[in-house]
Amino acid sequence: xxxxxxxxxxxxxxxxxxxxxxxxxxxxxxxxxxxxxxxxxxxxxxxxxxxxxxxxxxxxxxxxxxxxxxxxxxxxxxxxxxxxxxxxxxxxxxxxxxxxxxxxxxxxxxxxxxxxxxxxxxxxxxxxxxxxxxxxxxxxxxxxxxxxxxxxxxxxxxxxxxxxxxxxxxxxxxxxxxxxxxxxxxxxxxxxxxxxxxxxxxxxxxxxxxxxxxxxxxxxxxxxxxxxxxxxxxxxxxxxxxxxxxxxxxxxxxxxxxxxxxx
Numbered sequence: 001x002x003x004x005x006x007x008x009x010x011x012x013x014x015x016x017x018x019x020x021x022x023x024x025x026x027x028x029x030x031x032x033x034x035x036x037x038x039x040x041x042x043x044x045x046x047x048x049x050x051x052x053x054x055x056x057x058x059x060x061x062x063x064x065x066x067x068x069x070x071x072x073x074x075x076x077x078x079x080x081x082x083x084x085x086x087x088x089x090x091x092x093x094x095x096x097x098x099x100x101x102x103x104x105x106x107x108x109x110x111x112x113x114x115x116x117x118x119x120x121x122x123x124x125x126x127x128x129x130x131x132x133x134x135x136x137x138x139x140x141x142x143x144x145x146x147x148x149x150x151x152x153x154x155x156x157x158x159x160x161x162x163x164x165x166x167x168x169x170x171x172x173x174x175x176x177x178x179x180x181x182x183x184x185x186x187x188x189x190x191x192x193x194x195x196x197x198x199x200x201x202x203x204x205x206x207x208x209x210x211x212x213x214x215x216x217x218x219x220x221x222x223x224x225x226x227x228x229x230x231x232x233x234x235x236x237x238x239x240x241x242x243x244x245x246x247x248x249x250x251x252x253x254x255x256x257x258x259x260x261x262x263x
Contacts, residue, residue: 004208007038012050012212016219019054019186020179020227022116022158022239023246027105030152031250034102034261042200044100046212048193051186053213054220058179061224066183072132073180079136080143080177081184087147088189099152102254102261108153109247116240119162126170131177134169141167142177146185153247156185161236175231179224 014032018025029047033039059066065073098104128134145163149156157178164174194201253259 005211007036007043008046008050008208008212009215010036011038011043011047012053012215013219015047015050015212016054016057016216016221017223019051019216019220020058020157020182020223022112022155022161022236023243024105024109024112024153024155024158025051025054027109027153027155030100030105031102031261035259041197044096045193045197045200046209049190049209050212050216052190053216055182055186056217057220057224058182061221062176062179065180072134075136076131076134076139076177077180077184080139080146080181081188083140083143084146084150084185085188088150089192091150095150095152102250104151105153106247106250106254108151109243109250112154112158113240113243113247116158116162116236116243119166120235120237120240124165124168126165126173127168128173129170131173131180134173134177138167138169139177142169142174142181146181156182158236158239171231171235172228175227 011029011032014028015025018028026047030039033043033047099108128138142160142164145159145167146156147159148154148163149159160178160181161171161174164177165171169177250259250261254261
């Protein structure tokens with residue numbers, strides 16, 4: 001039990017730190033789970049469920065916006081949520097069987113990093129400065145961008161932020177909408193996966209979920225506050241280079257057998 005709680009603590013921190021950065025929380029959780037030997041179906045479900053803890057950090061940070069009647073925001077979140085939800089339901093089993101492995105994740109890291117660098121080289125004049133100015137069509141476009149995040153290693157936040165920028169959102173608006181869109185996306189994914197695999201767990205697993213969710217919340221809260229300040233004066237190139245370097249390290253260690261990636 002102590003080992004499970006330690007693994008839950010580590011994975012919770014990894015989830016919280018990486019969920020809202022454009023570096024892929026799922027990719028990091030798959031790789032760290034390999035290193036901890038916490039990579040069976042139970043741990044895969046655990047990793048999805050504790051995303052709800054990270055999501056609550058956004059709800060708390062933007063509580064004034066979420067807890068007032070904002071029909072435009074709720075409508076846009078519903079519209080943006082639908083594309084990935086439909087594709088996730090249709091292809092989740094195939095994705096888990098074929099892409100939840102170290103090499104595909106590493107390749108997605110590298111490709112995603114290259115795309116971020118390419119986009120950051122472009123000169124954009126955003127047409128939409130705030131999330132309040134978004135229409136349902138703007139939200140739908142970001143929702144389609146989020147679909148790429150079904151590929152582990154791509155990054156949900158990276159896909160929605162970079163996609164939002166390509167579709168005319170300012171860097172700040174794209175980042176904030178990515179935060180907001182995490183709420184329905186992560187809650188639905190966690191609830192669906194936990195219900196689907198409920199036979200794998202018992203009441204004895206509650207402490208494990210509690211530790212993972214709390215640490216995910218705390219670390220995500222710190223990251224969200226930092227990222228809001230960061231995007232005001234910086235671009236995402238450092239994250240792109242990190243993705244590329246990390247992906248290359250994983251590929252090299254897998255190729256030469258320096259690390260026994262179990263997946």
